[in-house]
Amino acid sequence: MIPVVPTRKRPTIRDVAREAGVSYATVSRVLNGREWVSPEAVRSVRDAIARTGYTANPHARSLATGRSGSIAFLLTEPQHLLFSDPNFSVLLRRVAQALSDREQTLILMIAATPEERSRTFNYLSGGHVDGVLLVSPHSGDPLLGHLVRAEVPIVACGRVLGYEQVISSVAADDRSGGRSAAEHLLAAGCRKIAMITGPQDTSGGVDRLQGYTDALIAHGLDIEPARIVHGDWSRESGAAAMRILLDRAPDLDAVFVASDSMAAATLPVLREAGRRVPDDVRVVGFDDTGLAETLDPTLSTVHHPLDRIAEEMVRLLTDVVAGRTPLSITVPTTLVLRESSPAGTDAARPDFRWIGPEPT
Amino acid sequence: MIPVVPTRKRPTIRDVAREAGVSYATVSRVLNGREWVSPEAVRSVRDAIARTGYTANPHARSLATGRSGSIAFLLTEPQHLLFSDPNFSVLLRRVAQALSDREQTLILMIAATPEERSRTFNYLSGGHVDGVLLVSPHSGDPLLGHLVRAEVPIVACGRVLGYEQVISSVAADDRSGGRSAAEHLLAAGCRKIAMITGPQDTSGGVDRLQGYTDALIAHGLDIEPARIVHGDWSRESGAAAMRILLDRAPDLDAVFVASDSMAAATLPVLREAGRRVPDDVRVVGFDDTGLAETLDPTLSTVHHPLDRIAEEMVRLLTDVVAGRTPLSITVPTTLVLRESSPAGTDAARPDFRWIGPEPT
DNA sequence: CACGAAGCTGTAACCGGTCACAGGACGATA
């Protein structure tokens, strides 16, 4: 009897059991390697699996175990940032890798519009994923409060201001990073150092600024409000901020910019204004995710260790899912010097502890 | 045995049924809106759902229906391209949106290493997703053959050379795009037009080159092999290709580059070589995904309609999952003129049909 | 020799949905 339509049913655990001459419970035990199973049984089950080409149905498994085996990577930034900011894609890549190593699947959710946000909330709070990785959270976001109330396991990239006690997070040591950038500029002789910050409702935005003020104050300098302009990570905001700075503080001799994207946008503005980089104005960015090397001049910047951050986020989320109390992890940053602010004599100065690689 | 996590029981369909005073089958009917249900029953079920905060368990649903409600977005490019090529992130964003609108979830899979590839194949062929969206497929990839043999529903972005009859695809009209770019350069008076192509095992790489040769031949010009260099979409390959061109064909008066990433990398090379853009050498790219506007000079380029491509891919995949025979869809491109090759007198010429927007 | 423990295996209940099918209520029609 040849079936007209080749009904290609995928083999189930019971097919494997029949093939192996054992019960399906034994097959399950072999698959999960939990309990005592005789070596012969293990072998015949493995053979049967190989012969039938069996793979477990993840939905049946999730239904039985109550775990989904998947986590959500949640982006709440407006879409133009997703495109221009390499941080996202680098982090995404690393997280995907880390999850793949743990046999977990990565569900990408983008919640930019109000509709998407409410759909996203329903999905995440419905227990459809084991946990959520949150990127670049803004503390004012109501979605955060809802997720926390629904007790969804969350790990954020960057501390979530106001939620430090309830949301676990992994962040770069932004404050030290900002401080080392500013100290490098100070050591190079700059005294009128401006800063373009990130949004002040993100930990990265706040801490990098804090590091900058730390360094200036430690060197006995005043913080000049005119030299500080807030950006929103986007290129456009970087260019706009640079124009404001040139207007408000035309005597500046250096700019520390809280992201490479924004820093990249300052270069043409400076060039148009007739300022040479680094001779007239030194520029130091933050991130070092590939963009910095491709600019002209290449950009000195603080390396944002996204590899380790991704790794730690996944590890931490596993803990949080298992019921661990919230925890914040900080990962050290590294200053990388390139053409836009090369190493000067400062490398030899005893008061300057941090030393980056030689400029290329 | 105490469970590790205190599993807060979520309400099930039976809880809702009890609450509403109906059977669970009726609740299911209301949820799926399938069969005849009395208005009162609908109302009381909806009330009960609102009261209990019920959301359906997608795994139970998948198990019962045999559909997973999720599709995989599969990337097979080496990771450095994922970072530098904005095409990926733009497409990803759009696909995510289109899927979200259909209440489907997007599972991101990156198969760069051999391990990841085999894991990915097992996962996809195991029927864990309803279908696969494939980005930038290279025809030599063995993973493709395996997926086709396993009868996994696939829609690719770009035709898959050699698999046109078995893998559905959505592509830009790369050939017309390449042709309009070259025609624009010809109309601007250029006669020694070089080209940096994409990989010749991708339809985009082949077709954009084909469009270029179409235009040159139509104008009675010979195809000079010395003026054609193959790239691999990456910035590095663009810079390298430009150097080769300056060496092999130093008399060139224009370059058509098959991607904006590669085109971006040609600009510093040209500048270093003392060639002014566009005065000495005109440059036209391909993609128009944001990067082109941020370059200096801003880049004339062929707009790659990723919005529509994403939309069509999702639509087409739905059809393929439903059993539709393979189909290739082509979406038109548009030439966008900016500083690197502004519109000339050609716009007025009768033999030049295509006219882009005025340069900014 | 009786008995308990250890090692292994099978049965059955359960996870939370979908859906085929049986059947009840009720009005229309013969």
Add this chain to the structure above:
DNA sequence: TATCGTCCTGTGACCGGTTACAGCTTCGTG
């Protein structure tokens, strides 16, 4: 009044796994 069709609802089987529990060997020990 009997019969039929339409509308609506409930029961129970099933999807493919996991796991509690019981049962069967086999062996060691008092």
